[in-house]
Every structure is written in structure tokens, then in C-alpha cells.
Amino acid sequence: DSGVTQTPKHLITATGQRVTLRCSPRSGDLSVYWYQQSLDQGLQFLIQYYNGEERAKGNILERFSAQQFPDLHSELNLSSLELGDSALYFCASSGTTSLDAGELFFGEGSRLTVL
């Protein structure tokens, strides 16, 4: 158990819809990262937040947005969903903005299926 909690674990929705994925980082971790893993792809970095502020942005579509709340949990909002958005979405946390010992702690992921 990494200590990172993601909900929901599974989500099935239709094209054009909007969903919100939620992540609670490990207790005390200030940084939250979102990654997308599509079929046969590695983990694609989407966005990082540190203590409520956006710190780094990767290949995140304009239809996607994220935020980190004062209690440090984070939400990833996906809108105008397309079939290609079907993927595993992972949240990870760490103690600071840097990698420290190199360890990001990953949640179990939220599997999104767009029909």
C-alpha cells in the first residue's frame, strides 16, 4: 500500500461527457503528479502540483484540467471526452518538488473507459 488513494478505480462513460478523478496523496506529501497510461504506452506525464500551485506541465490536453486543494488532495477533470481518452490515470505523490531519493509513490490508478 503506497498510501496514495485514487477514486474511482473504474469509470465508464460516454463520449462528450465530463469526469473528475480524485487523488489523496500520502500523509504529509506536498507534491501531486498525474500520469496517463494508454494501451501499450508508457506513463505520460500530465501535470504536477506542489502545495496547491501548478509546478510543471506535460502533455496535458486543453480539455483536461487539474487542481490541488488546501487539504492537498487533487482532482483531474477530463471534459468533452473522446474514445482516445480511455486510459489508466495514475496519481503519484512525493514530499517535495524534487525527486529526493527518486521515489514517487503511485496510487493504483483510475481506469477510464469512454464508449
Next chain:
Amino acid sequence: DQQVKQNSPSLSVQEGRISILNCDYTNSMFDYFLWYKKYPAEGPTFLISISSIKDKNEDGRFTVFLNKSAKHLSLHIVPSQPGDSAVYFCAASALYGGSQGNLIFGKGTKLSVKP
């Protein structure tokens, strides 16, 4: 443009033998490299890392070798055990260049260790 490449999607090894997983990278700014292990229905977990000032890092049965001139790293598992069967992801970061934890992942290699 894949900056981190794992060219072998799968690898099968006999229990007790050595497993060698390979990873190539293209970005010369990468200075920190990590291996993550992922079981089905779980998030990736950190395994071992190496910074660019070293060419080898060992942790129990796991050793990572870095060849900077070839932009190549490998993970050796000796001896391999059935419990090592998982997907292994190589990841890289320009940590000391201030990427703030933006890990670039390869697509993964599925290791099967047969009893």
C-alpha cells in the same frame, strides 16, 4: 518522439537465472534514472535509481548499470524469482537541471520468470 525507449516488450527467464532489462534514452539532459516495477491492478513502485555521476548502483538482487556515452541503462536481476514477474518501467529525469520531478517513462518490459 520517445525520449526513453524500452525496445523489448517482453522477456522470459528461468528461475535462478539472470534477467537483463534494457533501456535507451535520447535526451542528453537526463541525469537521473529510475526503474519502477508494476504488478497488475497496482500502481508502479520504485525499485532502484542511479544518478549520472555513477555507472553502477546495487541493491540486493537488483543492479542498475548506466552507460552515458551510449545513453543506455540496464537492470540486472540475479537470481530471478517468480515473484519478480511484473512490468518494469525505465524512467528518466533532468533532476539536477530542475525538472521538478517530471519523470519520462518508457513503455515497459513485461518480465516472466518461470519456475
